[in-house]
Amino acid sequence: MREPDREPQERIEHLLKQSLPPTGTRPRAALDRDLWPAMPRRLDRQSVAVPWFDWALLAALALCLAIFPRAIPVLLYHL
Amino acid sequence: MPVLEQQSDVLQQFSRGEVGAFEALFLRHQGEVYRWILRIVRDPAMAEDLTVETFWRIHRAHARFDPARSFEAWARRIASNAALDYLRSTKPETELPDDLPQPMQPDPAISQELRQKTSYAFSRLPPKLRIAATLALIEEQPYQEIADALGISVGAVKLRVFRAVRLLRKTLKQQGVEP
Numbered sequence: 001m002r003e004p005d006r007e008p009q010e011r012i013e014h015l016l017k018q019s020l021p022p023t024g025t026r027p028r029a030a031l032d033r034d035l036w037p038a039m040p041r042r043l044d045r046q047s048v049a050v051p052w053f054d055w056a057l058l059a060a061l062a063l064c065l066a067i068f069p070r071a072i073p074v075l076l077y078h079l
Numbered sequence: 080m081p082v083l084e085q086q087s088d089v090l091q092q093f094s095r096g097e098v099g100a101f102e103a104l105f106l107r108h109q110g111e112v113y114r115w116i117l118r119i120v121r122d123p124a125m126a127e128d129l130t131v132e133t134f135w136r137i138h139r140a141h142a143r144f145d146p147a148r149s150f151e152a153w154a155r156r157i158a159s160n161a162a163l164d165y166l167r168s169t170k171p172e173t174e175l176p177d178d179l180p181q182p183m184q185p186d187p188a189i190s191q192e193l194r195q196k197t198s199y200a201f202s203r204l205p206p207k208l209r210i211a212a213t214l215a216l217i218e219e220q221p222y223q224e225i226a227d228a229l230g231i232s233v234g235a236v237k238l239r240v241f242r243a244v245r246l247l248r249k250t251l252k253q254q255g256v257e258p
Contacts, residue, residue, distance in 0.1 A: 011258050012244050013216045018189045019197035020121065021182045022218050023114075028123035031113040035131055036105055042135045 090146035101141070104150060105134050111151065112158050115228070118218045119162040119210055129165055133158040152227055159210070159228040166206035193256060200250035204243055211239035212247075 023029050065072055092100035112133055117126040136157050137144075144153060204212065210229065214220045215236065226233045251258050 008248060008258065009216075009240075009244050012247055014186070015189065015193070015197045015258060016201065016212070016217050016247075018182050018186050019194040020201060020213075020217055021180055023117050023121060024218075025183045026180055029114070029117070031110045031127070031130075034106070035109050035113075035127060035134075036102065038131045039102075039105060039134060042131050043138060 133161045155228045208243040212243035215240045
């Protein structure tokens with residue numbers, strides 16, 4: 001791997017620190033409140049999410065039924 | 080009971096999905112996770128949201144956690160992924176920013192316009208390069224810690240920083256700045 005050219009990197013580093021100061025030197029660098037009260041709400045939203053493979057399975061089923069419509073009564077019988 | 084044994088018990092209980100243990104880990108590590116995310120996204124309100132998102136992902140993945148390993152390192156890795164997903168979902172700036180924070184020791188040789196152009200060029204970097212450059216060049220985190228948090232080698236971190244610097248110079252040159 002090529003080593004970065006030190007001098008341009010140091011100049012860019014200095015420019016970056018002047019433009020985007022490190023977060024430790026800025027207000028609210030540390031957490032100033034407890035975030036736990038927001039957590040149960042987020043955990044409740046978890047049950048709403050449907051994994052992508054469930055959608056893929058549903059799409060595959062819909063495709064099969066579109067290609068073989070005679071399978072619909074069979075499927076309904078087994079449900 | 081010794082502190083280390085207590086911690087080990089909490090990690091065991093967490094990996095079994097006990098909510099009480101998850102809450103204890105949340106309360107103990109939320110500040111550290113927040114600071115790590117803030118270094119990457121640089122927005123306190125967003126860092127708070129992403130801290131909650133990170134712990135939600137941690138809770139969802141509890142069964143995959145190995146209690147013999149470090150919870151802090153695992154949480155930091157998940158936090159970095161959450162922050163990366165956020166950076167990917169945001170559009171890069173299209174204009175020069177006008178509300179830049181002041182540095183602690185302003186360099187009189189660097190004008191406000193140059194700072195704006197640098198910030199703009201930085202926002203145009205691909206998220207993976209931006210994270211590496213933020214953590215290494217601005218926040219001065221050790222390369223090994225960055226590598227662990229991003230799940231890549233130290234060499235890969237150095238390469239990303241190198242590519243970020245090269246891209247920044249190119250974008251600045253396009254704006255008429257010779258860095």
